[in-house]
Amino acid sequence: VALRSLFCWSRIGYRNWRWLALWWRHFILLWSTIDGQTRYTIPEELKQGSVVGNLAKDLGLGLSEIFDRKLRVASEAGKQYFNVDAGKGELVVNERIDRDTLCRQSASCVLPLQVVIENPLQLHRIEVEIRDINDNSPNFLTKDRVLKMAELTAVGARFPLESAEDPDVGSNSLKSYILSKDECFSVKVKDIEGGRKIPELVLEKPLDREKKAVHELLLTALDGGTPARSGTSQITVTVLDNNDNNPVFQKAVYKVRVNENSEKGTSLIKLEATDSDEGVNGEIEYSFGEHTLESVLSVFDIDAVTGEMFLRGELDYEVAASYRIDITAVDKGSPEMEGHCRVQVEVIDVNDNAPEIVLTSKPSPVREDAPSGTVVALISGRDLDSGNNGKVTLQLTNGHPFSLKPSFSNNYALVTSGVLDRESSSEYNIEITATDAAFPPLTTKKTIPVSVIDVNDNPPKFSQSSYNVYLKENGLPGSMLSSVSASDLDFGDNAKISYSILDFKVQDVSVSSYVYINSDNGSIYSMHSYDYEKLKGFQILVQAKDHGSPSLSSNATVHVFILDQNDNAPAVIYPSAALGSLPHQKMPRSTKAGYLVTKVTAVDADSGHNAWISYRLAEATDTSLFSVNLYTGEVRTKRAVSEQDDSSQRLLIEIQDDGEPVQSSTVTLAILVEDGLHEPILDLRQKVPEPSKKSGRITLYLILSLASVSVLSMVTFIILAVKCVRNSRSSGSCCMRRDDFDGDMMSQSQSFRSCLSPMSEFSDFTFVKPSSTTDFKEMINVLDASLPDSAWTFESQQVSGEL
Structure with missing residues (x-):
């Protein structure tokens, strides 16, 4: 900008140079910033x-500038603690400031x-120091x-006490502790990291429970403020008796x-x-002896408070018939005193051991096509009891394709005994x-899981054997048409499915050029836009193939139907403009109301409602003279032609279809x-002359x-008939015909044509769905070539109507 301004100055003179210098001055002032040297201190x-x-x-501003330049204060702390008194230019407190909440224990x-000052914009930084009170x-x-x-x-023992908290800082923070007068205790302050002070209670003289069992002390914390503030805590010291007696059991040996x-x-x-003893010296805790074996601790337990002994685990006569357990009673005195006793436990033998089922070998997964008799696992039965109580028999529940085959000495083989199907289970x-063989016998049940390995014996199965897809024409290429889905009862790779489209011809073109399928999820996408007028539908043969070895597959058919959209405007067949000239018609001035002037004929390449055509008179030289039939396109006079009507009339006829949008x-x-x-014959007949020879001649x-x-005529x-026959044999573009529908979705739709005069007032034929635009042109050419101008005269049309 500056260089450009210098260049301009060289061209336009000194006056503009002064303006440029003034502009730079204001630009610099606009972004000027004064360093934060202004500082205030407030409590x-x-x-x-x-x-x-x-x-x-302090900023060197006049009082008028405060208002004119819109001086305002913005706080970086989030809250608006300060405002400016516009009348006095003073910085004032806007709301209460609590330093302890705002800055906590920070020293500063x-x-x-x-x-902020506007016109020009200036930014000043100031600081307000908040002093603690x-x-x-x-x-x-x-x-x-x-x-x-x-x-x-x-004596001299120290006991840490709780320290007091003071949110204030500096000289106003916590400074000292005072203990109420007691000859046995004093307080000392211990400094730790961070400047914290921890009070400690110090024993100055020996305690004597008989003289004073409880000492009531008051600890006071003082800060350094003026005046000083304080807080207190009540400390109660309980003197405990000496522990000089051992716990004593009533018996040295207990039998159970x-x-x-x-x-x-x-x-x-x-x-x-x-x-x-009294107090904690007389409180007792019970426990097993120091050298008690782990095998005892796993079976027995004792309540430390009540001394009750109970079973923690299971007893087994075959493992241990008796136990000798040492018990210790310890008091809570200082030093601890303890007493001892022994408990002898005699175990009474019963048949309390249920038989066990042991897996000699873990069950192996078995293929679902495994033959009968395949070994799955080796199993044995045992019982820790002795004699008949230890004899075990294994049995298998029914309902599974497995059986137990005895081996030797309570050993069995678990084998397959039927057909396996992983998809079923x-x-x-x-x-x-x-x-076991005891009386009464004891039984044990155990569930052994056996997994079945999948074999690729199921092909993918589509959710439907065929799918119908309805697709609007003129869709965007790459849009999703449909999605097919297949499932496979197998597992793993045997159930992983890939989708593909089998090669198929659509209008002699491979279907792969029409659609694309996602091999992972079966989504089908269009490769390009479809035109209903050229293609009504097509088929897709989709294959789902699993990843098994060997792989299995299945097919499904997708029928794609193209839906017509209103993308074709009506095409005018008659009258046709030759070489850009307007089609013209002649009519006598003696025409009466209802006279058929001409008939506009149009067709629409769409179908259904999109091809329903209506006619209306959009513009006319004289709208009171002509009307257009909404459905047939016939142009007729609404009234008789008068001498005042212009000899040249111009009509603009609009043809609309019934589609959406129109x-x-x-x-x-x-x-x-x-x-x-x-004159029209109709008018002649309306006159009834007197009978005479002259009138007879006229008749x-x-x-x-x-x-x-x-x-x-x-x-x-x-x-016309001869030419239609000849043309129908060569091009099939004249005479009314109906193309057969061959049943294939890819065939063209029905086509109707008419070779009758489009001006015939008795003709209600409507042209529906021609095969192509070329056919439209051929028909127009045939009509123009077949009919001479005299054949389309309104007089002959009128006379023919009379005959």
Whole structure:
């Protein structure tokens, strides 16, 4: 910009150079920033409206500039703690400031502010330091503390106490602790990292429980403020008696008998020891002896408080018939004193061991096509009891294609005994029952899972054998048409399916050029846009193939039907404009109301509602003179032609279809109203002259004229018929015909044509769905070539109508 301005100055002179220099000055002032050298210090907790400082004076601003330049203060702390008094230019407190909440224990608490001034824009940074005041007292979280000390605690022992908390900082923070007067205790302060002070209770003299059992102390925390604030905590010291008595059991040996089938938790005996001491010196805890074996600890347990002994695990006479367990009773004194006793447990033998089922070898997965007799696992039965109680028999429940084959000495082989089908059952939970020979017998059941390995014996199966897809024409290429889905009852790779399209011809072109299928999920996408007028539908043969070895596959047919869209405007067949000239018609000025001027004929390449055609008169030289039939396109006079009507009439006829959105086209007709043309016969018949010889001659002449016109019409019709026959043999573009529908979805739709005069007022034929645009042109050419201009005269049409 500066270089461009210099170049301009060289061209336009000194005055513009001065303007450029002034512009640069304002640009620099616009973004000028004054360093934050202005700083104010205020105490916390000031009332709203308290003055911080004269901001306008410190920034060198007049009072008028505060309002004119829209001076405002923005806080970087989030809250708007300050405002500017526009009348005085002073910075004032906007809301209460709590330094302890804002800056917590930080030694420095500074709020940075941005002063914004407009016209020109200036930014000033100022700082407000918040000074701490002593507005918080030291506080103990625990107001009452209980300490227990033994009577023999050594002098000088220290006991850490809870420290007080003070949110204030600096000189207002916590400084010291004071303990209420007691000859046995004092308080010392221990400094730790971070400047924290931890009070410790120090024993100054030996304790004597007999003189004073409880000491009530008051700990006071003081801060350094002026005046100082304080907080207190009550400390209760309980002096404990010396431990000089051992726990004593009533018996040295206790004997217990218990059945080996007793349940866990069964109480065996409740031991009790006594201690003559008081307090914790007399409190006793029970436990097993120090050298008790783990095998005992796993079977027995004892309540440490009550001394009750109970079963923790299972007893087994065959493993151990008796136990000798040492018990210790220990008090909670200092030092600890203990007493001892022994418990002898005698186990009574019963048949309490159920037989066990042991897997000699883990069950192996078996293929679903495995032959009968395939070994799955080796199983054995055992019982820890002796004699008949230890003899075991294994049995297999029915309902599974497996059986147990005895081997030797309670050993069995689990083998297949039938056909396996993984799709019916991928895993068999085989229940085996073991029974001993005791009376009454004990049984055990165990479930053995056997998994079946999949074999690729199921082809993929489509959810439908055929799919119907309805697709609008003119769709975007790459859009999804449909999605096919197949499932496979097999597992793993045998169930993984890939989709493909089998080669198939559509209009002599491979179907792969029409659609694409995602091999992973079966989604079918279009390769290009489809035109209903060229293609009504086609078939897709989709194959689903699994990844098994060997792979299996199945097919499904997708029928794609193209739906017609209203993408063709009506095409005018008659009248046709030759070489860009307007089609014109002649009519006599003596025409009466209802006279057939001409007939507009159009076709629409679409189908259904999209091809329903309607006609309307859009514009006319004289709208009161002509009308157009909505459905046939016939143009007729609405009234008789008068001498005042223009001899040249121009009609704009709009042809619309019934589609959505509506498609339309127009045709312009030029009509010449001429004098001297033959009057319509209808008008002649309406006049009834008086009988005379002259009128008789006129009647005779009229009859001869009508006969001549009729003969001429007959000859014209014969000529048309002959030409239609010839043309139908060569091009098939004239004479009404209906193309057969060959049943194939790819064939063209039905086509109707007419070779009758489009001006015939008795003709209600409508052209529906021609084969192609070329056929439209051929038909127009045939009509133009077949019919001479005289054949389309309105007089002959009118006379023919009369005949």
